[in-house]
Amino acid sequence: MQHYYYLLLDLLSFCIPFLFSFERKRMHFIQYWKPFFSAIFIVGLFFIAWDIWFTEMGVWGFNDDYLIGLRIIGMPLEEYLFFLLIPYASVFIHYALEYFLPKLVLSKSVTHYISLFLFVLSAAIAALNIDKIYTVTAFGLFSLLMLFQLIFRWKFASRFYISFVIIYIPFFFVNNALTGNYSAEPVVFYDDAENLGIRVGTMPLEDSFYCFALLYGIVLVFEYFKLRWQKPLTL
Template identity: 45%
Template sequence: MLIFIPWDIVFTQQGIWGFNEDYFLGTKLFFLPIEEWLFFICIPYACVFTHYALIYYFPNLKLPMKTTKTLSYLFIVILTILAFSNYNKWYSFINFSLGALLITIAINNSIELLANFYITFLVMLIPFFIVNGVLTGSFIENEVVWYNNLENLNIRLFTIPIEDTVYAFSLILLNLFIMNLLETKKLPQ
């Protein structure tokens, strides 16, 4: 929440995205609907739980280290190119920059996490496309969350801006990375 809530507040105030008042209770905290605050508690918790449940039930469900490194470096290059070639589109620039930075930090500090996370993230994309699809206008008359397409690539996966997949990736990876750090600090040396 320390990164994503301030990001959300600034982007909402700047009109980079916003919320359809028809779908919210009306209670706001720092310009954000209370439901958005709850999102940042419930969704990361559910995703972290899913990640660890998949590891528990499928302990060998991970990429080989060589594949993990190759994918990581490829993602870093692609995200960096996308970020800097779209420096004037704030959602794209901030989102892709953070994604590249987090992968860089993770590959240098917790490659094992990435080896598992790339696979579990693919599984998490199933509910992501359903839930985020509804939030962005699939299967309903009006979207719950709207986006200013001047601030993103205006490429949609169904109704979802492509940046949202990287946003979800970064949100979940950051939570897992922090949990991983806390777990390793608890272990006796």
């Protein structure tokens, strides 16, 4: 069973949100499968390419003891599934909160100041750690995303900042399961010379900013596709 550890973690994280997507009386989220999976695929391609590059460079790697053994371009199958299943489950939480707690949003001014603070913080960390490739890329991408947020003032951030706090709870447990908090050895291991060396549980701090960029990117592309395809969101 140990070789199915990562695969089962992917599937168990995904199955409950996916099953609730078919519930018809309320959200019926599966009706948006086309724009949603398109957004996951498009944003996921970028992050998968990043993942392949870093795996090849040794910035991080994977423990075969916890994998089924199938690798594609140097990465295990489970890692590809991660970029499909975990974003689905995570972003589903965002839209569930929008449906059940529609008034749970930040004001425009608070959203703006949070974005400004996050931009300055992440840009400074990236600039001060250009010798650490995971740090500079994770915080650099995040700061670029925050810069665009400040410029375009996307309305989705006023809700997503709150959603991410909730999403971060299962994300914390899943990523800690991958980085060795609940297993004898980590499934995913890192070269700490390429990151800050700060751990949240057992996962590098950079993973949190990497995750935010992935998920918020999916939300932005999803919302764009819904508008383009004229599929009104009834959540």
